[in-house]
Amino acid sequence: MKSLGLYITNFTLFFLLTLLLCSIQSSFLFQLFSTKISPLLWIPTLIFWNIYKSPRQALFMTYTISAVVVSFSQSDVLGEVLLVHTVIYGLSLYANKHLQGSGILFFVLISGLAASAFPLLHSLTLFILEDKSVFSFQFFDWIIQALFTALTSFFLFPLFKSVDQWTQQKTMEMHQA
């Protein structure tokens, strides 16, 4: 019972953190930067759960984060965002299993790769699924956005670890150890 309560607390805290990060990106950062080069602040949360939690828990968080992201955008894109996040979920699990990395640098690397994959996958999804779509892509904005996201994940990782420690949740690293 206690562990369930702690798990719910852990999930709620990450959910609130995601809401906060998305709000910062949506309402604060665009005043400083444009929407193109602001970091994708929800990606580090997604990757943290994909790497350091069990696959079932990570999938649940993937769905939750998709709903949060769409609530800041438009309800019609839920399917597309969910599809892209699921692909990223699969790729993260594959990378975690085969790369056998650990620590903050591994997390930053995977976050950066996920941030670079998201716009590509989203454009591709729109191109395939939408009747009228143009595959428009801006290389330098894409690179800068991925780098910004990787940089942000570097600072978010200790926060995520603290939340896990505070709610006494063991990460997959410790399980594997």
Place this chain on the structure above:
Amino acid sequence: MSSSHYFKKIIIVFILAIVPLTISNLNPQSTVLTGVLSPVTAPLQNFFYNISSKVRGTSQLYLNLIDIRKNNRQLTEENRKLKAKITSLAELQLENHRLNKILNFKKSQHINLIAAKVIGLSLISKSQIMTINRGSQHGLKKYMAAIHTGGVVGYVIYVQKNTAKILVLTDPNAVIDTLVQRTRTRGLVEGLSSNKCRFSYFASNDSDIKKNDLLITSGMSNIFPKGLPIGRVSKVKKKQFELKQHIEVTPFVNPQKIEELFVVLSQTEASLASEDL
């Protein structure tokens, strides 16, 4: 030495002292005594005066430098504060200019407008959605037009109590009923990317659309009042043997730079009457 010799010396000294004093007292105007040595004393005095004045000047300069340094620091600090104030005043001036422009625009239109601030943008860059700080509480409804002093911005797609979401015309999902002002060709403007739209129309013999032609709202969709500027034709590439043609359009309004906009609540009778003509 005898006492008489000693006494003589005293008398001589006394005389030598008394006599000039007596003479000078008797004739104070006399410059005989002073005039004798003045050729020597004057230059000496000048010489020592110059030295002392230079020493005094140097020490005064040194003392002044300390004061100057202190004043310099104070003036630098004051200058820095004034510069910061000028920067903030410049920003206020720009905001004032922008708000005046908005106010004049609102007054000049025969439509009921409500001003709104953009408080958020979509997280996904492909999706051009803005969140504004007006909602159903302020009279907003779905499919109300959103415009700016430069032209059309988009339309409302989702309304909550205090906020609403605007679909910007550059979003791939946005569609606006449009007229080419010069040729009166009717078609649809659809969003393409963050700064480009596409005008789609059915080609006919007299639809000679050229670069820089102005596109305006047709007023047929019950969303936008007639005649609002949308953008200009930037690229014309006609496909032979195709009924439906597409033309690239550059919108007047850059969604990335909008901070305030208007939502059209309703059109006034004057506006509706002018459309009928």
